[in-house]
Amino acid sequence: MALLKNKVSAVITTNYDNFIEKYILDEHYTVFTRQHEMFSKDSYNVSELYKIHGSINDASTIIITKDDYAQFNKSRKLFIAKMLTLFTESPIIFLGYSFTDENIRQIVVDFLNCLTPEQLNTISDNFIFITYKKGEKNLEEIKRTIITEKGENIPITEIATDNFLKVYQTINQLVPxxxxxxxxxxxxxxxxxxxxxxxxxxxxxxxxxxxxxxxxxxxxxxxxxxGNKEDIINQYGYSVVKDEEILEDIIFNNKKFDAKNMCKERFKSLYLNRLMPVYKYIKKSKIDISEVPKLEAYVNHHNEVDKIITPAYKKKNLRSAPTFNNIPEVKKYMQETNDINKVFKGVLNSIDILSLYQLREICKLYFHNYIDKLSKNSNFKRVVMYIDYMENFN
Incomplete structure (x- = not known):
């Protein structure tokens, strides 16, 4: 379910608890607990959670008594307006609410009364209720009709199921x-x-x-x-390329950097003590590295495996590190320790045991979730340099 945060643009909930923001969304979603906040200068209508009945974090916002609901009904036009704003960008899915709930039904009717005839014609494709049906393992599609205050019959789509995992898996297939x-x-x-x-x-x-x-x-x-980031970099200079982007490019081969510009611009001031994979770009550019003196000096300083992972470094930093024979052992160790630094100490210590394919797959496995730590981790960077050296040197 945590993957849904990259698929769902905004969430509206009547729940008071913190389950959604803690286990499904994350700190990147802004949480609003009062109706007037929905149209504040801090709202962008995306990556946001609207807790329209308040939150346990602020008891004064909770709507629970008869008077609370009466006050909410008086001001719910703001909520309807927010729904209209969101509806123009994305479909709306009602999840966990009964279609017979009078409060929800009235909100839906009020919302539908605000739509144009053109929007009402396509509403059934963009207004979806997910309801519980005991024993139904598939997603059963049912066409329902809502009658507005104007007497119009509005078709909507209901999905009845007892298999909510399948609902989440279906939503997760979206590729925004x-x-x-x-x-x-x-x-x-x-x-x-x-x-x-x-x-x-x-x-x-x-x-x-x-x-x-x-x-x-x-x-x-x-x-x-x-515009295209590669085009912008070509125009404004390769000196802006970050270390982590270079590491990512070696692991995933996904950046499409111009090799000659990388060598002549990005690496023209490369210091000997930096940990930086360079051989992919040298090989692809086919330049004479003597044209870039600091790059040439860097290559001479890192042109053997024992210069990338020196015996002195092994003795000082890897003496107590574990060794791994395969990827499952790495995963198990990570689960036990939850220490990405110790994991890549072990990976570096196992450099002669693991294949290049295994090394790359391990890097891929943890790169995106731990990039902030890995981009500063000398063990990880030496692993990437080793992969680059073995694949591209000479």
Whole structure:
């Protein structure tokens, strides 16, 4: 279920507890517990959780008494307006609510009364109720009809099932072009760009990948270039390529960097004590590395396995490290220790046992979830350098 956070743009719930934000979503989702917050300057309509009946984190927001519900009904136009905003972007799925619940039914009718005739014509494809049906292991599709206050019959889709895992698996098959967090962060970034440009009139150039937008950009004046990231890097210079992107490219072969520019621009100031895979780019560029003196010196300093993983380094850092014969042993050790540093100490210590394929698969297994730690981990970087050396040296 935790994977759904990358598929679902926003969640509306009447639950008070913290289950959704703790076990399904994460800290990247903004939580709103009061109706007026839904249209605040901090709301972007994506990567957000709306707890319309309040939260246990703030008892004053909880709607539980008759008077609470009466007050909620008076102000629910804000909630309906938020549903309309979300509906223009995505289908709405009701999960865990009875179609016969009068409170929910009234909200739905109020919502439908706000739609245009064109929207009502397509509502059944975009307005879906998931209901419980004991013993039903498949997803049974049922066409229902709601009668609005205007007397219109509006068809909606109901999915009846006793197999909610299949519901989650089906939703998880969605392949959005960008994750909700990416969309929200991009909106936030563009808003900041506009604000800073108006205030300062003099933005500076900073390039962010869509997955790399930092949480705090308040101290930067930013200009934005929209387009293919590789094209932008080609235009503005390869010196902006981050270490973790290079490590990722060696592991996944997914960045499409221009090899010659990597050698001449990114590696032109490479220091000897850096841990950086370079041989993929040297091999593909076919340049004479004597044209890049610091890169040539770096190669001479790392042109043997014993120079990448020196005996002195092994003795000092790997003396008590475990050894692994296969990937399952690595996974088991990670489950037992939950220590990514110890895992890659063991992987590096097993470099002569594990195949290149196994080494790459282990790197893939943990890269995205632990990139912040791994990009600073000398054992991990030496593993990647070893893979690069064995595949591309000479």
């Amino acid at each position: 072009g960008m994750t909700p967090k990416n969309i929200r962060d991009t909106q936030r970034l563009v808003k900041r760009i506009v604000n800073n440009t108006i205030i300062s009139g003099d933005p500076s150039n900073v390039i962010f990948g869509i997955d790399e937008i930092p949480d705090d950009i308040s101290d930067k004046n930013i200009a934005i270039a929209i």
